[in-house]
Amino acid sequence: MITTVTTNVAIDKTYIVDNFSLNGVFRVKQVLAQAGGKGLNVARVIHNLGEEVIATGFIGGYTGSYIKEIMAREGMKEDFVVIEGESRICINILDPVGKTQTELLEPGPDVSQNDAQKLVDKVKELARSSKVVTISGSLTRGLAPGFYSLLIEVINQAGAMAILDTSGAAFIEGIKARPYMVKPNQQEAETLAGHPLKEVDDQKKFLMKLLESGVQVAVLSLGGDGALVATGNDFFKVIPPRVQAINTVGCGDAFVAGFAVGLARGEGVTGAARLATAAASASATRWQTGQCQVELVNKLLDEVRLLELHT
Template sequence: MITTVTLNAAIDKTYYLPRFPIGQVTRVSNMSVDAGGKGLNVARVIKQLGFPVMAAGFVGGYNGQYIENTLKQSGIPHDFVHVDGESRICLNIIDESAATSSELLEPGPSITEEQIGELKRKLAGLAARSRVVCFSGSLPAGVPLDIYADLIRIAKAEGAFVFLDTSGEALRCGLEAGPCLIKPNEEEAIALLGKAGGGEEDYFRALEDFCGNRISRTVVSLGGSGALALWEGSRYRIRIPAVPVVNTVGSGDAFLAGMAAALADGRGPEDCLRLAAAAGTANALQRRTGWVEPADVDNLLGLVTVESAG
């Protein structure tokens, strides 16, 4: 089983507009809505890939009820801690004429120490039954910056393989607990390293110096240019095919879902990276966030290349 942990779950709404004029009334003719937050996007894609998954984290209020009901309808089991206040709504506005995406993200509810303790107790039981535990997304109010470090240690102590996908100080603090895999995008990698990576060789050297012996697997997503990966001392270059992009929001989560599914299935590094890249690319073909069609993933698997980079 794979467990995903979403500390700041959301209702994700995407509006598709022919144009998005600022300062004017605009009627939405096409939209999608899903249970969201990065970890729930990961959970949904894992389910679509045919692997067992459990969703955990915090939810609150009527929005939280909607999130749980949506997951139930999708056949995704969940074990959330219920909190006061409302889970957030995240709005993505797609301007189709300009090919732009504008996101508006609410902060979400405030979490108490008692609720953090309850999550830690739930996590220990879930991690003991999981091959992989994925921690994804931003932190809600009330949780300490080092909460991911605490949660990673709990999951690792139960024998789970741990992914961490967050940014900023939450990522820096979480790295202290030695997650088994991190997946920064290019901007996040530059922030971590304190400088631009330059060419691929510069990137790999900087990542090797930064990760040291703490993190055995690091994947840097480069958007449409694919990804670079360090995997237990080996370097890999991942190249993806050009596709007619509809919506890139959630592609990083789909990438992580493919990685988690392949690793839980016992596959080697090249197969893990290939399925991850195929899933991430398949998400870009969809209007919905954190969503893939299995047939698209299957077709893309043969078009993704994973090469040794020395």
């Protein structure tokens, strides 16, 4: 089984709007709504790939009830900590004509220390029956920057593999607990490094520092250009197949999902990287965030290339 953790779940609403711009009034051509937050996107892709997955995190209010209703309709399992606050709504405005993409992200509810401990206890329990536990997205309000570190500690103690996909202080504190894998993107990595990481040699040095901190698999996401993957023994680039991208929001979550599935199936780092890249590429072809068809993933899997690097 795979467990996904999302402290800041949401209803993700996608608006399809032609010729969208500021200071105007527009009629929306199409509205797509789904249970979201990065970890729920991960859970959905894992579910689509045919693996058993359970989603946990904080949920509250009418929005939270709607999220649970959507997940039930999709056949997705959940075991949330229910809080008093209202779960958030996030909006993604896609303009097919202007080829623009605009996101509006609510901050999310406040969480009490009592609720925080409830989630630590729940993750500890779920990790005991999980091969992989993913931790994705921003910390909702009320949680200390080191909260993910607490989760990673109980995941490691349970013998599961922890994948951390976050940024900023939550990432800096989280890696202190030595997650199995991390996946910053280019912008996040440059913020952490404090300087541009344009050359492969600089990117490799950044990944090596992550490995030195105790991470076993360090991935640098390069968006449409693929990803760099470093372990104690290997350093390679995974190159995605060409697809007609429609919506790239959630592709990073699909990558995490594919990697988690690959690890859970015992396919090793290279196999997990290939599946992750195929899932991310398939996700880019859908209007809805964090969606992919297993048939397309399997087709694209044969087109993913690995390039060994020796810088």
